[in-house]
Amino acid sequence: MFLDQVKVNVKAGNGGNGMVAFRREKYVPDGGPAGGDGGIGGDVIFVVDEGLRTLMDFRYNRHFRAEHGENGMSKGMHGRGAKALFVKVPPGTVVKDAETGQMLADLVDHGQEAVVAKGGRGGRGNIRFASPRNPAPEIAENGEPGDEKEIELELKVLADVGLVGFPSVGKSTLLSVVSQARPKIGAYHFTTLVPNLGMVQTDDGRSFVLADMPGLIEGASQGVGLGIEFLRHIERTRVLLHVIDMSGVEGRDPVDDYFTINKELEQYDLKLRERPQLVVANKMDMPDSEENLKTFREEMEKSGEEVEIFEISALTRKGLNQVMSRTADLLETAPEFPLYEEETGEEERVLYKFTPENREFMITRDPDGTWVISGDKVVKLYQMTNFQFDESVMRFSRQLRGMGIDEALRDKGAKNGDTVRLDNFEFEFVE
Secondary structure, X not given: XXXXXXXXXXXXXXXXXOOOOEOOEOOEOOOOEOOOOOOOOOOEEEEEOOOOOOOHHHOOOOEEEOOOOOOOOOOOOOOOOOOOEEEEEOOOEEEEEOOOOOEEEEEOOXXXXXXXXXXXXXXXXXXXXXXXXXXXXXXXXXXXXXXXXXXXXXXXXXXXXXXXXXXXXXXXXXXXXXXXXXXXXXXXXXXXXXXEEEEEEOOOOOEEEEEEOXXXXXXXXXXXXXXXXXXXXXXXXXXXXXXXXXXXXXXXXHHHHHHHHHHHHHHHOHHHHHOOEEEEEEOOOOOOHHHHHHHXXXXXXXXXXXXXXXXXXXXXXXXXXXHHHHHHHHHHHOOOOXXXXXXXXXXXXXXXXXXXXXXXXXXXXXXXXOEEEEOHHHHHHHHOEOOOOHHHHHHHHHHHHHOOHHHHHHHHOOOOOOEEEEOOEEEEOOO
């Protein structure tokens, strides 16, 4: 089964908790604090494995959790940092944040890596909080929470050349005779349901990867047929071979086929029309093909379309060497695909990325009268506070006051004794 789009949940490891400890040695009176720091949480890293071809591995495993850092220990010993979790993806995988739509990485080359979720730092032990005013603090931090995200993975097949055209024009047959690929071939529309890849080698020793795409029909760019699901794979190709059935046995006009397919490519992505394109006039062994090809050439001249036309018969293997050799020539001068992808990625960031106003905290009120404090920074402070020790609680209170939360609650109308909730922690507001 071919799977080219999936959502997964990733969670980086939390940092280890810092420790509150003191030196207790026989000949060291009042030894002071000796609590070590926690270790760093593990990152979640996507890495390209050229042995993979689809996202099938993510069909049943969609949750990835990295290990947490080790807690700090006594005698000033730091906790061990956790190992990163490496998740293998096939070449051509685009990684996006499912919530914002922002592209996080475009993974193409074997071994290429991208950190999609960063592990939290380790909490500091009480040895870090010692000062002349407080030489024996009972303060330690919990580890910082690791990033947690929903990630959208989209696979775009990596191929040098793409075969496009209506269903049943002979794309799969062409792929099967010029390469060792064995795609499904049938005398009905939409025989090809997934992209098929094959390695083509020309007579002069040059080689390239050829991709057979599922057939396109009118309206494909709007979701008709199978087109919208597989047009994304054509984005990666550097040269297009537009296969047209010149025999007309399907009852379609080759001229209309040519303009219809190009219109769908243009509506999906204007840059696809900039790709070098060869017209492959297939089924030239059929009776009406010569006459139809003559009409096709005349219509191309009238419309001002500059097209290179190659006459072939995939069934009898006539003319295949010429078109494959010319395709290899075009690949030598065609731009590499990052040229297109960088431009597209920039457009996506400009059009779809939304950066909300960065506030340290927000205060709202529930219908039951409870004041609710929210915000990434204040929630992180709460999660990294160890409430087992009074000094840590007092430090947390000072931090809230320093952020202006007390004053903001008064401005909102909070009274003495009102309930305030922060994450899952509730306390009373005291004047």
